[in-house]
Each structure stands twice: as structure tokens, then as C-alpha cells.
Amino acid sequence: MPKERSRVQIHMAIRKFRYEDLEEVAEIASHSLQEKYTLDFFLYLWQISPDGFLVAEKNGKVVGFIIALQPCSEELRILMLAVDKNFRRQGIGSSLLKELLLRFPARRIYLEVRTGNREAIKFYEKHGFRIKEKIENFYTDDSPAFLMEKVLF
Numbered sequence: 001m002p003k004e005r006s007r008v009q010i011h012m013a014i015r016k017f018r019y020e021d022l023e024e025v026a027e028i029a030s031h032s033l034q035e036k037y038t039l040d041f042f043l044y045l046w047q048i049s050p051d052g053f054l055v056a057e058k059n060g061k062v063v064g065f066i067i068a069l070q071p072c073s074e075e076l077r078i079l080m081l082a083v084d085k086n087f088r089r090q091g092i093g094s095s096l097l098k099e100l101l102l103r104f105p106a107r108r109i110y111l112e113v114r115t116g117n118r119e120a121i122k123f124y125e126k127h128g129f130r131i132k133e134k135i136e137n138f139y140t141d142d143s144p145a146f147l148m149e150k151v152l153f
């Protein structure tokens with residue numbers, strides 16, 4: 001008789017941030033990003049960019065988020081992107097980025113990333129971003145950043 005296999009349905013959705021997501025988002029940020037952000041800071045970003053704050057939810061759990069701002073209709077600035085470390089390399093960061101770009105069809109998309117963050121640099125390169133310049137003393141600990149951008153048309 002064939003061995004019975006358990007079938008677990010894995011459901012992943014990208015949706016707008018909701019207030020109830022706050023603690024989970026802050027927890028992912030705290031283990032993923034070197035900069036430390038308060039809960040109020042996330043609420044502030046939500047207030048100024050309610051449509052640009054997306055989360056990835058898997059089986060009812062928030063497993064990643066992206067926050068972006070549109071300084072003008074032509075441009076989109078990604079402020080934060082992080083995926084729970086237990087859920088990386090499963091396409092969640094890519095899904096968040098793709099959904100964001102569908103919702104905000106900008107000509108130029110840009111972001112800053114720590115120059116030593118090779119994983120994130122590889123991730124963005126895979127998505128067509130290129131390093132444009134180095135910005136000295138960008139972070140609160142005075143570390144430099146790379147400005148990365150993708151220009152679409």
C-alpha cells in the first residue's frame with residue numbers, strides 16, 4: 001500500500017500592511033536590518049505611504065515586508081525590504097518587489113544598501129538594479145551605502 005503523504009497547503013499572499021502586522025514587521029526588521037527602528041517609525045512610514053507598505057503573509061504569518069515612497073510619479077524609492085531569515089531564498093523578496101513595481105509603475109526605482117550587504121546587492125542585481133554611486137557616511141554608524149537604481153524606459 002502506498003505510504004500516505006501529508007499534504008500541507010502553503011498559501012502566500014502579498015497585501016497592504018495592517019496595524020496588526022506591526023509587531024511581526026518590527027521583529028523581522030530587528031533581526032534582518034542593522035539599523036534599529038522604533039514601532040512609531042513604521043507607523044510614520046505607513047502614514048506617509050499607506051499604499052507603498054506591503055507585507056508577505058504565509059499561512060497567516062507575516063514573513064516579509066517592503067516599504068517604498070513615491071517622491072514623484074516617475075520615481076520610486078525603496079526604503080526597506082526584509083524577509084524573515086527562516087523564509088529566505090523562497091522567492092518572497094522577489095514577490096514583494098514585483099508586486100510593488102506592479103502597483104507603482106515608475107520609470108526610475110532606487111534604493112540605498114550597505115556596501116557590505118552582498119546578499120541584498122545580489123538580490124537587487126538579479127532584479128536588474130545596478131550600482132550607481134557610493135554614498136559615504138549614509139547610515140547612523142557612518143557606514144557607506146551604494147545607491148542602486150533601475151531605469152525602465
Ligand SMILES: CC(C)(COP(=O)(O)OP(=O)(O)OC[C@H]1O[C@@H](n2cnc3c(N)ncnc32)[C@H](O)[C@@H]1OP(=O)(O)O)[C@@H](O)C(=O)NCCC(=O)NCCS
Nearest residue numbers: 032081082083088089090091092093094119120122123126
Ligand atoms: C535581500 C532579501 C530581502 C532577499 O529576500 P529573499 O526572499 O531571500 O529573496 P529571493 O528568494 O526572492 O531571491 C531572489 C534572488 O536573489 C538572489 N539572492 C537572494 N539572496 C541571496 C543570497 N543570500 N546570496 C546570493 N544571492 C541571493 C538570488 O539570485 C535569488 O535567486 P535564487 O534563489 O533563485 O538563486 C533577504 O536576503 C533579506 O531580508 N536580507 C536582510 C535584509 C536586507 O538586507 N534587506 C535589503 C536592505 S536594502
